[in-house]
Amino acid sequence: MADAMQVITLTPNPAIDHTVTLERLDPGAVHRARAEQFEAGGKGIGVAAVLAALGVRVAAGGWLGAENPQRFERSFAQAGILDAMWRVPGRTRTNIKLADTTHGETTDINLSGIAFDPVLQAGAEQGLLDKLVPLVGPGTWVTLAGSLPPGVTPSDMARVATVLRGHGARLMVDTSGAALRTLLDALQPAPDFIKPNRAELEELVGKPLPTVAAVADAAADLQQGGIALVIVSLGGEGAVIASGGARWFAATPKVPVATTVGAGDALVAGTLGALIAGRAPLDAAVFGMACAAARIQRIAPSLPPLAEIDALAAQIVPQSI
Numbered sequence: 001m002a003d004a005m006q007v008i009t010l011t012p013n014p015a016i017d018h019t020v021t022l023e024r025l026d027p028g029a030v031h032r033a034r035a036e037q038f039e040a041g042g043k044g045i046g047v048a049a050v051l052a053a054l055g056v057r058v059a060a061g062g063w064l065g066a067e068n069p070q071r072f073e074r075s076f077a078q079a080g081i082l083d084a085m086w087r088v089p090g091r092t093r094t095n096i097k098l099a100d101t102t103h104g105e106t107t108d109i110n111l112s113g114i115a116f117d118p119v120l121q122a123g124a125e126q127g128l129l130d131k132l133v134p135l136v137g138p139g140t141w142v143t144l145a146g147s148l149p150p151g152v153t154p155s156d157m158a159r160v161a162t163v164l165r166g167h168g169a170r171l172m173v174d175t176s177g178a179a180l181r182t183l184l185d186a187l188q189p190a191p192d193f194i195k196p197n198r199a200e201l202e203e204l205v206g207k208p209l210p211t212v213a214a215v216a217d218a219a220a221d222l223q224q225g226g227i228a229l230v231i232v233s234l235g236g237e238g239a240v241i242a243s244g245g246a247r248w249f250a251a252t253p254k255v256p257v258a259t260t261v262g263a264g265d266a267l268v269a270g271t272l273g274a275l276i277a278g279r280a281p282l283d284a285a286v287f288g289m290a291c292a293a294a295r296i297q298r299i300a301p302s303l304p305p306l307a308e309i310d311a312l313a314a315q316i317v318p319q320s321i
């Protein structure tokens with residue numbers, strides 16, 4: 001029998017990230033690229049890469065196109081991530097990332113992914129579960145993150161998550177729009193941890209959240225509703241953390257930005273890594289923020305030595321709000 005994992009990341013819709021670095025992005029103009037880079041991506045895969053760098057035993061699950069899996073297979077092997085992706089007919093999408101070095105901003109163009117018909121969907125769900133169930137042990141964290149490919153519904157993913165929880169898994173959800181609402185309605189009990197950004201939280205609660213206080217109120221409501229840990233990422237501003245009936249705002253340290261792609265994934269991964277190491281939720285979230293600040297300084301999904309992450313964490317001082 002396979003060893004149980006500490007974390008299984010579920011990526012229903014992985015992507016090869018093609019990052020093109022530009023001096024500045026000027027819509028409508030002809031650009032000369034400074035550099036380009038291809039990385040195995042998709043939210044859960046970004047989470048798995050950072051967890052592996054932290055020494056966590058992690059498997060990447062989800063659906064991978066059988067026509068072009070090589071980049072993923074190489075990167076899983078190099079990072080020490082267990083490949084638990086079920087192969088499906090077709091090509092995994094390539095997402096375009098335009099990194100503007102003048103403004104430290106990245107423009108993302110994400111494609112829709114492999115289309116699943118009902119027949120493929122039924123086989124792919126069972127195939128994936130057959131790979132994942134043996135990897136779940138008591139307390140294994142399962143992350144469900146990113147978009148869904150065409151033909152896969154939030155209810156399908158709720159079913160997969162429910163089976164894994166039935167085997168003792170804890171659940172982290174990082175998705176958006178209708179999928180997030182449907183998943184939260186379908187999952188009983190509520191997930192253990194969610195990480196919306198401000199826009200995703202606004203869509204979920206159906207109103208604008210213009211201030212940090214409004215974000216904190218909405219996060220606290222979700223937490224009272226049964227989600228043990230809610231972290232709302234506010235981009236370069238920082239994050240709001242709600243846990244155990246309290247809530248905090250923490251500002252992000254200012255660092256040079258190579259790409260903002262994967263910042264949220266590093267926040268999730270760092271938080272989970274610290275929770276698994278036995279740290280309290282607030283402390284874990286601060287470590288996650290430090291991982292995100294480290295991650296955005298490089299295009300590849302890697303981390304600097306732990307001392308550098310700890311130095312970033314020391315600059316993050318949460319304020320109770």
Ligand SMILES: O=P(O)(O)OC[C@H]1O[C@](O)(CO)[C@@H](O)[C@@H]1O
Nearest residue numbers: 015041042043095110146147262
């Ligand atoms: O599944 P979505 O929402 O299209 O996002 C996928 C993108 O998000 C990332 O995982 C970064 O969070 C990229 O690697 C990927 O291109």
